[in-house]
Amino acid sequence: xxxxxxxxxxxxxxxxxxxxxxxxxxxxxxxxxxxxxxxxxxxxxxxxxxxxxxxxxxxxxxxxxxxxxxxxxxxxxxxxxxxxxxxxxxxxxxxxxxxxxxxxxxxxxxxxxxxxxxxxxxxxxxxxxxxxxxxxxxxxxxxxxxxxxxxxxxxxxxxxxxxxxxxxxxxxxxxxxxxxxxxxxxxxxxxxxxxxxxxxxxxxxxxxxxxxxxxxxxxxxxxxxxxxxxxxxxxxxxxxxxxxxxxxxxxxxxxxxxxxxxxxxxxxxxxxxxxxxxxxxxxxxxxxxxxxxxxxxxxxxxxxxxxxxxxxxxxxxxxxxxxxxxxxxxxxxxxxxxxxxxxxxxxxxxxxxxxxxxxxxxxxxxxxxxxxxxxxxxxxxxxxxxxxxxxxxxxxxxxxxxxxxxxxxxxxxxxxxxxxxxxxxxxxxxxxxxxxxxxxxxxxxxxxxxxxxxxxxxxxxxxxxxxxxxxxxxxxxxxxxxxxxxxxxxxxxxxxxxxxxxxxxxxxxxxxxxxxxxxxxxxxxxxxxxxxxxxxxxxxxxxxxxxxxxxxxxxxxxxxxxxxxxxxxxxxxxxxxxxxxxxxxxxxxxxxxxxxxxxxxxxxxxxxxxxxxxxxxxxxxxxxxxxxxxxxxxxxxxxxxxxxxxxxxxxxxxxxxxxxxxxxxxxxxxxxx
Ligand code: MIG
Numbered sequence: 305x306x307x308x309x310x311x312x313x314x315x316x317x318x319x320x321x322x323x324x325x326x327x328x329x330x331x332x333x334x335x336x337x338x339x340x341x342x343x344x345x346x347x348x349x350x351x352x353x354x355x356x357x358x359x360x361x362x363x364x365x366x367x368x369x370x371x372x373x374x375x376x377x378x379x380x381x382x383x384x385x386x387x388x389x390x391x392x393x394x395x396x397x398x399x400x401x402x403x404x405x406x407x408x409x410x411x412x413x414x415x416x417x418x419x420x421x422x423x424x425x426x427x428x429x430x431x432x433x434x435x436x437x438x439x440x441x442x443x444x445x446x447x448x449x450x451x452x453x454x455x456x457x458x459x460x461x462x463x464x465x466x467x468x469x470x471x472x473x474x475x476x477x478x479x480x481x482x483x484x485x486x487x488x489x490x491x492x493x494x495x496x497x498x499x500x501x502x503x504x505x506x507x508x509x510x511x512x513x514x515x516x517x518x519x520x521x522x523x524x525x526x527x528x529x530x531x532x533x534x535x536x537x538x539x540x541x542x543x544x545x546x547x548x549x550x551x552x553x554x555x556x557x558x559x560x561x562x563x564x565x566x567x568x569x570x571x572x573x574x575x576x577x578x579x580x581x582x583x584x585x586x587x588x589x590x591x592x593x594x595x596x597x598x599x600x601x602x603x604x605x606x607x608x609x610x611x612x613x614x615x616x617x618x619x620x621x622x623x624x625x626x627x628x629x630x631x632x633x634x635x636x637x638x639x640x641x642x643x644x645x646x647x648x649x650x651x652x653x654x655x656x657x658x659x660x661x662x663x664x665x666x667x668x669x670x671x672x673x674x675x676x677x678x679x680x681x682x683x684x685x686x687x688x689x690x691x692x693x694x695x696x697x698x699x700x701x702x703x704x705x706x707x708x709x710x711x712x713x714x715x716x717x718x719x720x721x722x723x724x725x726x727x728x729x730x731x732x733x734x735x736x737x738x739x740x741x742x743x744x745x746x747x748x749x750x751x752x753x754x755x756x757x758x759x760x761x762x763x764x765x766x767x768x769x770x771x772x773x774x775x776x777x778x779x780x781x782x783x784x785x786x787x788x789x790x791x792x793x794x795x796x797x798x799x800x801x802x803x804x805x806x807x808x809x810x811x812x813x814x815x816x817x818x819x820x821x822x823x824x825x826x827x828x829x830x831x832x833x834x835x836x837x838x839x840x841x842x843x844x845x846x847x848x849x850x851x852x853x854x855x856x857x858x859x860x861x862x863x864x865x866x867x868x869x870x871x872x873x874x875x876x877x878x879x880x881x882x883x884x885x886x887x888x889x890x891x892x893x894x895x896x897x898x899x900x901x902x903x904x905x906x907x908x909x910x911x912x913x914x915x916x917x918x919x920x921x922x923x924x925x926x927x928x929x930x931x932x933x934x935x936x937x938x939x940x941x942x943x944x945x946x947x948x949x950x951x952x953x954x955x956x957x958x959x960x961x962x963x964x965x966x967x968x969x970x971x972x973x974x975x976x977x
Contacts, residue, residue, distance in 0.1 A: 305440050306450055307332075312433030315669060315679055317410050319714035320437070321456035331438060333394075333403050340414075340428025341436075348397045350846060351417050351425065352444055352834065353404075355389025355746040356711075356723060358382050360849050361738050361834050363392065367419035371412045372681050372710045374616035374657055376725040376759060378735055386614060386724045387711040388413070388681035389746040391451055394425070395444040395836065397846065402440075404447040406454075409434035410679040410712070431678065445830070445837040448745040452828035456717045458749045459692065460825055461778075462703040463957025464534060465607065465750070466818050467496025467928040468807060470792055471536075471783035476503045477517040478524050485533055487794040489926070493804055494811050496927045497705075498528065499609065499783065500537040508576035509544035511551050511599040525604035532927030534607050536705060537600060541613035541687055542579030545571060551596055555580060560589045562665040562676065570665035572617040573624075581615055584686035585667045585679060593687070594694020601698055607705025609722065610691060613684035614710045619655040620664070627651045684710020685718075692718025701960050707779060713746055720750030720779055728757025728788070733770050733864045737850055740777060740832040749824055749831055752779030761789040764796050765866065765906055768803065772909045773862035775810035776854055778821050778831065802907030805886035809909060811924035812887045815933050815952065820855030822953040826962060831855060839876040848874050857917030857950070863904050870903035873910070880913040880941035887921060894941070915943035918950040920971055928957070938973050947973045 308324040309331055334341040345351075351363045358380055359366050366380075370388035378385065390407040392415075405427075407413050412430040420426075437454070441447045452458075470484055481498055488495040504521075506512040513521050525535050543561070546552050555561050561569040561580040571578050583589045597608065619627075634640060634648050662677040669679070676683075688708040692715075695704040706719035723739055726732040736753040743751050755774040756767045762784070771793075774780055784791040793803050810817075824831040832852045835845040851861040851873060861873045877897045884890040885908055904910050913919060920936040933954065940948040950971040955962060 306454060307438045309436045309438065311436070312431070314408065314433045314435055315410050315674060317408055317682060317712065317714060319408050319712065320454050322454055324437075324454070331436065332440070333401060333438070334405075337426055338428070339432065340426055343394065343425045345394070345418065345423045345425050346396065346400050347423070348843070348846070349400060350395040350397075350836070351392055352395060353389070353392030353742060353745060354415065355391070355713075355743045355748065356385045356387035356721070356739060357742065358385065358735065359738070361741060362849065363415075364418045367414070367416045369412055369414050370681060372614040372684055372712075374612065374614050378724070378726055378732060386684070386709050387721060387743070389711070389713055389743065389748075391713060391746050393444045393447050393745075395840075397843065402443055402447060404439035404451055406437040406439070406451060406713070407434055408437065410682045411677065412680070443837075443840045445833065445840075448830070449828050451745075452747060455713055455747050458716050458747050458825045459706070459719050460703060460822070460960075460962065461705045461720060461750050462606070463818055463955075464496045464928040465705045466778055466780070466814055466821065468494055468810065469497035469499060469536065469779075469781040470495060471499030471501065471754075471781055472791065473501040473784070474503070474786040475501060478519065481524065481528070481535070484792060485528060485531055487792055489531060491794040491800060491804070493793055494807050494924060494926050495533055497534045497536050497607065499781070500535055502538055502540065502575055504537055507544060507546070508540065509546060509549050509551070510539050511596045512549070522603040529604070532929055534705070535605060536607040536609060537605060538609050538611050539597070539691070540575060540611050541615045541684070542572065542574035542576065542581060544576035545578040545580055546576070552580065554592070555582060558592065560586070560592060562667060564665055572620045572661065574612055574616065574618055578621065581665070582687075582690075583667050584690050585669055585682060590686065590690035591694060593690040595698065597691055597695060598698055601695070601704075606699070608691060610684075610687050610706070610708040610719070613687045613708060614657065615683055617657050617661055620658075620661045623655055623658060623661060627655055681712050684708060685712035685715030688715040688719040696960075703958060703960060707750060711748065716747035716749075721748050722779055722781060723751065723753040725758045725785070726753050727759035728762035728766055728784075729760065730766065730864060730866050732757055733766070733773065733862075734850065736770075736777075737773060737852065737862065737864065741830075741834050741852060744824070744830065744832050749821060750778050752777035752781055754781060754783040756782050756784060756791045758783055759785050759788065762791050764799050767791065767793070767796060768799055768806070768906050769863055771803065771806050773860065773864070775806055775813070775909070776817070776860050778817070780810065799907070805889075805907070806909060808924035809884060809887055811928075811931065812921040814928060814931060815920050815922055815936070815954065816855065818957070819953040822955070822962070823855070826953070835859070835874075835876060842876045844874055845876040857914050857919060859912040859914065861910050861912065863910075869905060870901060873900050873902050873912075874898070875900065875912070878915060878943060882911040882913065882939060884909045884911060887924060892939075913939060913941040915941055916946075916948055917941060918948035918971060918973060920950055920952065936971065938971070940973055949973075
């Protein structure tokens with residue numbers, strides 16, 4: 305059951321797609337606490353949700369803040385990352401209640417989940433105007449399923465977007481892109497996409513191409529498609545302030561940029577230097593901005609990533625000016641004492657994405673002028689919406705790949721998200737495992753992290769171990785920052801055979817992974833989920849943070865500790881373990897429920913089949929479009945001797961015609977080929 309409570313006059317967010325009557329009864333479970341709400345947790349209550357945040361799957365023991373931020377250091381002390389996903393579930397055990405809460409509010413929301421007091425959960429919105437949805441049901445999985453029902457169907461990418469994507473901030477020319485394609489094809493590694501980071505643009509201006517470095521992008525895109533590779537350019541939120549630039553000119557003429565109090569357009573510097581920020585909260589601005597993508601779709605581009613849309617601001621001219629002045633004053637003092645010195649450092653470190661700058665510009669919402677900070681969390685998701693909505697009209701009936709860095713629940717209908725600037729550390733591999741179910745239960749199904757890590761230098765073992773998890777994530781992208789060690793999979797000579805086998809395993813798994821992805825989208829179900837979603841009465845399963853259920857039949861348990869030769873795995877019931885070195889080379893063993901130490905060498909992948917389940921595999925191919933899905937090999941675990949079956953979804957992967965009954969078939973082991 306879902307109850308809606310309404311407080312004050314909320315600014316509409318369009319996160320919820322149905323309109324529920326407002327309940328006048330008291331809010332169950334929660335106690336009003338000053339301007340917020342309070343819940344006393346029992347020791348074994350779990351709190352799931354909040355989407356893209358640091359720490360565990362169980363969010364207890366920290367304080368968080370929904371406040372979309374360009375935060376490149378995802379350490380445990382952080383309170384906000386790029387997305388505002390204000391949905392959580394309190395999951396009680398042993399007769400204690402379970403319920404879900406969605407706070408529909410566009411500004412900051414603070415959560416104190418046992419941070420101030422170990423068993424007290426409080427949360428509050430920055431303003432008293434919001435809707436609160438309270439969901440009760442049959443445990444965490446049912447509650448999340450109901451929530452998905454009110455926020456609308458999750459975005460569906462083209463099927464080729466579940467292939468591998470190679471990216472690096474630093475591909476500067478057509479030659480660089482061709483070299484990546486060659487690196488993959490010459491080494492016989494599958495690849496479906498190459499991302500183009502900011503260097504493809506002319507002077508970092510959106511919807512332009514640096515024609516010196518990329519003289520014929522349409523030609524390049526065509527050549528790449530011949531090899532089964534799609535080019536995926538980045539689009540940044542800030543629009544280069546340049547009267548010669550068409551996007552800038554049009555935006556100024558039409559008055560589509562966010563304005564300051566004095567009515568002049570707000571300016572802040574990002575990659576192109578000074579930039580303007582489109583008011584994506586206005587439908588006509590979304591339509592205009594979305595149509596600008598045509599500049600690139602006309603060149604054969606069929607996928608995009610939207611970046612910097614928190615929005616991230618390097619500095620505003622005013623703040624920079626006063627920083628320089630203040631620095632000059634301090635500098636004039638000569639011998640700085642430590643307070644002055646730290647003040648000097650602070651002046652410059654607080655220039656970027658300064659909270660006070662978010663209070664200096666305005667949006668137009670239904671004819672009202674609204675200060676940015678009050679709707680800050682809507683900005684990035686609205687940029688995704690601009691692109692997503694319009695691409696549907698620019699390419700009717702056809703899917704376009706789209707994922708974003710910043711998001712707000714609601715934008716999950718228009719695009720996926722990637723998990724931002726992680727780094728090449730084992731802690732970040734673990735964070736990837738924690739974040740996947742957390743964002744997916746908020747509707748972001750097409751999701752993944754930068755495999756191998758974005759910032760800092762990676763290591764060959766981390767690349768391999770991360771891949772052992774990454775092959776299961778819907779968005780599978782290897783991306784790294786400028787200045788870091790080369791990270792393309794073909795750069796690791798010694799590991800290349802193992803890497804090839806694991807990438808091929810991903811390709812072989814695609815019919816299952818895509819089918820489970822589509823089921824999760826079409827049925828408001830789950831792709832990744834915590835063990836306790838399916839084994840709610842198992843106290844041990846409730847504690848597991850480093851194993852995930854994947855679709856109807858699998859559990860994954862990646863090794864995420866450096867130099868480990870295996871790991872402990874907890875099985876809530878008997879499962880068949882597959883220790884896979886490649887599609888055709890694996891050990892299998894039926895294990896009883898309980899704890900097991902399982903060796904897993906570098907280059908091996910542990911997959912667990914649940915009883916009664918069938919896993920279809922196909923021959924790998926160099927790209928998704930070339931997979932032959934007319935013949936399957938099956939792996940199965942029939943615990944009771946009955947043949948296993950699999951309910952499979954399969955479609956053309958390109959059109960938006962998802963609902964045909966013939967997309968569903970039941971595979972049985974008897975059909976073994
Ligand atoms: O200020 O475009 O998260 O993936 O490579 C950094 C350069 C801007 C941040 C993105 C990252 C991308 C980088 N961008």
